[in-house]
Amino acid sequence: MIEISGLTKRYGATTVLDGIDLRVEDGRIAAVVGPSGAGKSTLARCVNLLERPTSGSISVSGADLAALSGRDLRRARQQIGTVFQAANLLRRLTAAQNVALPMRNQGLPENEVRRRVGDLLERVGMMHRANHYPSQLSGGQRQRIGIARGLALKPSVLLSDEATSGLDPNSTRAILALLTELRDDLGVTILVITHEMDVVRGIADHVAQLDHGRIVEQGSVADIVRRSDSPLATALLPMPPVVAAPELRQWRLRLEGEVSPFWLAEVSRDLGSDVAVLAALIEESSQVPVGRLTVGLDPTLDEKEVAERFRSHGVVAEPAGPAVLRAVAGSSRSAEPAA
Numbered sequence: 041m042i043e044i045s046g047l048t049k050r051y052g053a054t055t056v057l058d059g060i061d062l063r064v065e066d067g068r069i070a071a072v073v074g075p076s077g078a079g080k081s082t083l084a085r086c087v088n089l090l091e092r093p094t095s096g097s098i099s100v101s102g103a104d105l106a107a108l109s110g111r112d113l114r115r116a117r118q119q120i121g122t123v124f125q126a127a128n129l130l131r132r133l134t135a136a137q138n139v140a141l142p143m144r145n146q147g148l149p150e151n152e153v154r155r156r157v158g159d160l161l162e163r164v165g166m167m168h169r170a171n172h173y174p175s176q177l178s179g180g181q182r183q184r185i186g187i188a189r190g191l192a193l194k195p196s197v198l199l200s201d202e203a204t205s206g207l208d209p210n211s212t213r214a215i216l217a218l219l220t221e222l223r224d225d226l227g228v229t230i231l232v233i234t235h236e237m238d239v240v241r242g243i244a245d246h247v248a249q250l251d252h253g254r255i256v257e258q259g260s261v262a263d264i265v266r267r268s269d270s271p272l273a274t275a276l277l278p279m280p281p282v283v284a285a286p287e288l289r290q291w292r293l294r295l296e297g298e299v300s301p302f303w304l305a306e307v308s309r310d311l312g313s314d315v316a317v318l319a320a321l322i323e324e325s326s327q328v329p330v331g332r333l334t335v336g337l338d339p340t341l342d343e344k345e346v347a348e349r350f351r352s353h354g355v356v357a358e359p360a361g362p363a364v365l366r367a368v369a370g371s372s373r374s375a376e377p378a379a
């Protein structure tokens with residue numbers, strides 16, 4: 041487990057991290073997101089002890105890293121494997137030699153080094169490139185080797201600092217699948233620093249948004265996208281462009297509770313009215329469906345009833361955009377734009 045508590049980092053008079061509290065449970069993946077300059081890399085450097093925090097504590101598997109020095113600190117560092125954006129492989133060494141390096145530096149017996157290098161290359165699917173040099177590998181392959189090297193000393197925590205930045209979508213997917221596998225098979229706790237929301241949606245259990253050195257929102261990814269309309273929730277699950285349907289009233293929907301796979305048809309039946317899907321993004325996060333949609337409904341339907349029907353199926357519904365102006369016989373309902 042990683043537990044960061046009251047972490048503050050100052051450079052002179054500049055406070056770059058300001059009282060960060062973040063906890064990543066064993067065998068979970070947490071992502072830290074935030075705009076450029078928010079302090080993500082500084083946080084990563086504090087967690088892997090390349091930087092000393094000004095105050096606060098960082099504990100990995102119970103040991104407070106900020107309080108250690110000398111040999112204890114070196115030993116604690118082995119608990120944390122790091123994968124950087126550019127993999128940082130040594131050009132003159134083959135893939136296998138790069139993976140072996142941390143073990144050789146530790147003075148592990150050569151037969152054990154060879155055995156573990158084989159296991160690690162196998163795990164990251166790179167056995168067939170063992171004797172290639174970094175320049176002979178693709179960006180995604182270099183990252184796999186970087187991950188294998190990050191795992192060389194059997195860390196309990198893997199820190200991934202923008203490891204998928206600059207990779208094409210296929211390589212990104214493959215790296216994310218690998219990280220998920222490491223969590224599930226080896227129980228590695230993973231802290232991912234990223235600016236890519238797809239990465240967060242793809243693998244993270246927990247997400248924390250950093251802004252000006254502070255965590256402004258954090259929680260389980262599924263909870264955030266299901267329960268809130270915050271900027272982080274919207275960034276995680278952005279609404280695709282809406283198909284025009286001028287004669288319909290637009291409603292914005294958010295899947296919140298337990299939803300049946302047929303919820304849309306069920307709501308339509310309850311309302312006695314067709315529902316037009318104008319935009320939708322539905323996917324799974326931590327084994328629960330999450331999603332946002334814009335639908336078009338008959339503008340004469342009663343707003344309160346519509347909201348209640350959706351709500352009874354686990355969906356939050358809010359009218360979006362201006363109400364459609366239409367004379368409704370026998371109705372005194374105003375067609376003021378919705379807030």
Ligand SMILES: Nc1ncnc2c1ncn2[C@@H]1O[C@H](COP(=O)(O)OP(=O)(O)OP(=O)(O)O)[C@@H](O)[C@H]1O
Pocket residue numbers: 051054056074075076077078079080081082083235
């Ligand atoms: N050694 C340093 N001395 C002074 N200021 C620093 C130092 N390192 C970082 N900073 C400042 O701390 C702030 C956070 O930088 P950091 O690199 O952690 O942000 P980031 O969120 O990783 O940004 P990006 O996404 O652009 O990499 C920036 O304003 C940066 O200028």
